[in-house]
Amino acid sequence: xxxxxxxxxxxxxxxxxxxxxxxxxxxxxxxxxxxxxxxxxxxxxxxxxxxxxxxxxxxxxxxxxxxxxxxxxxxxxxxxxxxxxxxxxxxxxxxxxxxxxxxxxxxxxxxxxxxxxxxxxxxxxxxxxxxxxxxxxxxxxxxxxxxxxxxxxxxxxxxxxxxxxxxxxxxxxxxxxxxxxxxxxxxxxxxxxxxxxxxxxxxxxxxxxxxxxxxxxxxxxxxxxxxxxxxxxxxxxxxxxxxxxxxxxxxxxxxxxxxxxxxxxxxxxxxxxxxxxxxxxxxxxxxxxxxxxxxxxxxxxxxxxxxxxxxxxxxxxxxxxxxxx
Numbered sequence: 001x002x003x004x005x006x007x008x009x010x011x012x013x014x015x016x017x018x019x020x021x022x023x024x025x026x027x028x029x030x031x032x033x034x035x036x037x038x039x040x041x042x043x044x045x046x047x048x049x050x051x052x053x054x055x056x057x058x059x060x061x062x063x064x065x066x067x068x069x070x071x072x073x074x075x076x077x078x079x080x081x082x083x084x085x086x087x088x089x090x091x092x093x094x095x096x097x098x099x100x101x102x103x104x105x106x107x108x109x110x111x112x113x114x115x116x117x118x119x120x121x122x123x124x125x126x127x128x129x130x131x132x133x134x135x136x137x138x139x140x141x142x143x144x145x146x147x148x149x150x151x152x153x154x155x156x157x158x159x160x161x162x163x164x165x166x167x168x169x170x171x172x173x174x175x176x177x178x179x180x181x182x183x184x185x186x187x188x189x190x191x192x193x194x195x196x197x198x199x200x201x202x203x204x205x206x207x208x209x210x211x212x213x214x215x216x217x218x219x220x221x222x223x224x225x226x227x228x229x230x231x232x233x234x235x236x237x238x239x240x241x242x243x244x245x246x247x248x249x250x251x252x253x254x255x256x257x258x259x260x261x262x263x264x265x266x267x268x269x270x271x272x273x274x275x276x277x278x279x280x281x282x283x284x285x286x287x288x289x290x291x292x293x294x295x296x297x298x299x300x301x302x303x304x305x306x307x308x309x310x311x312x313x314x315x316x317x318x319x320x321x322x323x324x325x
Contacts, residue, residue: 143242143257144229145173151210152184159192163204166286168221169213173230176256180225187223190278195318197279201286221285222251223278231255244307245277247284254281263307266315276306276317283319 026034149171170187172180190196191205198204208219226234228242234253235246245255254277266273279302291301296312302319304311 142175142177142227145175145227147230147233148174149224149226150174150180151213152180153209154184154188154207155181156185156188156192158206159198159204161204163198163202165206166203166221167206167208167217167219168223169208169219170223171225173224173226173256176225176227178225178256183225186274187278190275191282193275193318195320197282197286197319200319203286218250220250221282223282224251224253225256225259226253228255228257245281247281249285252278252281252285254278258307265306265310269315272315272317276302276315279317279319280306288319 151169151171154170168187168191170180170184172178172183188205188207192198205221208217213219224234228240231245231253232240232242234251235244235248238244238246238248240246240255243255243258245258246253259274259277262270262273266276283303288303290305291303293300293304293311293313298313299316300306300310300313302316304313306315
């Protein structure tokens with residue numbers, strides 16, 4: 001009897017299962033639909049990729065804008081900080097960066113008392129880095145003082161007349177190698193000038209001597225000459241980066257390095273720039289906000305950021321209307 005062969009199973013098949021059948025070939029219409037679907041999917045992926053890139057660009061722009069608004073650079077740096085232009089915050093403590101570094105002299109001398117530097121609270125304003133002065137003086141200002149200050153007397157009596165009394169002192173940080181008496185005299189001359197804030201704002205600046213300060217009398221305005229490192233601390237949360245100044249109630253913090261070096265927009269007229277520096281920062285403490293150049297060729301408003309540029313205006317260090325005419 002011939003041997004019976006068992007039926008051989010096809011690979012990948014089980015006993016009792018039906019033999020596998022090949023899938024029917026797709027019709028031309030099905031192939032066309034598949035190709036169309038694949039094209040749409042590829043287009044969708046490309047659009048999603050482009051959208052992702054655009055979203056990243058927008059996010060970076062927003063981050064950059066916010067950093068510029070809250071002091072990144074910048075004061076600076078960083079030099080001047082742009083103050084808000086609405087009147088709602090005019091009475092708030094002005095926190096504005098404005099670079100102004102001072103000229104050197106003899107060591108800040110004979111002090112009869114010191115005041116520890118404190119970190120004031122300040123409302124942030126926009127800050128940008130100032131251009132490097134082209135008329136650079138030899139840098140004699142030290143980068144860091146010791147954070148202690150001496151109040152210096154002014155040489156002349158106070159102005160007489162009416163107006164709201166605004167008391168002030170002038171203090172100089174130890175270690176600046178600056179002539180504190182000369183700095184105090186320069187500040188008083190600016191504040192008492194007929195083109196200054198006394199006439200424009202109908203105020204009268206009254207100096208407080210060291211005895212009054214030690215007795216506990218608080219000045220409305222403290223004009224502070226400080227080293228770049230101390231300025232950075234006093235102007236927090238503003239970022240002055242050692243090259244700018246600020247106004248933070250009650251201090252008009254003047255960066256001694258900028259007082260020494262000035263800016264290119266005033267050329268060699270360093271004295272006029274220093275007058276601008278004092279008037280600008282004290283103006284913030286009186287409640288004035290930043291202004292812009294009104295028209296090309298016009299004198300720049302004292303509250304414009306002349307450290308950063310003139311925007312077509314001419315330099316002007318005085319707040320009086322007569323100076324702007």
